[in-house]
Amino acid sequence: MMNDAVRLMPTKQNKTPLIISQKSPLKWAGGKRKLVPEILKIVPKKHSNKLIEPFVGGGSVFLNSNFDEYILVDSNPDLISLFFYAKKDVKGLITSTQKLFNNNNNCAENYYALREKFNLLDSSLERTALFLYLNRFGYNGLCRYNLKGGFNVPFGSYKKPYFPKVELEHLSLKLQSAEFLTDDFSVAFEKAKSGDIIYCDPPYSPVSATSSFTAYSGMQFTALDHERLVNCALEAKMKGVTTIISNHALPLTKNLYKNADKLVTLKVARSINCKGSSRKPINELLALYKA
């Protein structure tokens, strides 16, 4: 089957193909959009037509790949609710969200009032529309909750936040061939059948002992969770399922994935704040557990 991650479009001037990739409607930390072609390159040729993503996040790999079926899992219920409404009623989602994207709501006072409203609401279309508003009007697209589960990202103060209508419509189309659920990554592995491909993009391992993890859903992703993921990949291989895991390329992660069939280091211009230094470029590592 074809796995072309990107559409190739000739430019007007020189007819050289220009790579256009599909953006997520969400700003999402650790998004892999630019790495999708490299990730798909290491997918073995023989596989089923199903891709499973246990840490789907903003969905860049899902959105830019071409499998017939997808199983998407993430532990963040607000993210999966967005997928739910985008699949079921994208027009309703667009209408409810677009109302919030106005100049009036682009000030700290209204942002904090809407954030409070979001925190008081149970899962609903209204909460999902507010989630998208907070994602675009909040600071740096961060998604962070306090221990009580309250969204606590400060106001972002951007000139004119972008309303991702086209991105929502594309997401909706792609989701017609996907099933998705809020759960721990291990559940995604339980759903895999021989021949399936699993792509894992867990929260990064810390760059140093003192740096913190990204808290995407109020809970931390610990070193034990990273080991649990490796065990899932090894068990999946026994079932005939191939797994690819992304992480920072560090001595710590190379050791973590020492039993992988292949380790590929990708040169990326990602800068990470490290203690004692200012910003340091860190490469990306792909670990392949081939069935």
Ligand SMILES: C[S@@+](CC[C@H](N)C(=O)[O-])C[C@H]1O[C@@H](n2cnc3c(N)ncnc32)[C@H](O)[C@@H]1O
């Ligand atoms: C690095 S992001 C994925 C980014 C995604 N590949 C993209 O391109 O946008 C990691 C994701 O893992 C999710 N996550 C954290 N802990 C998890 C767990 N135990 N099980 C499943 N998902 C988890 C977070 O909510 C977050 O969306």
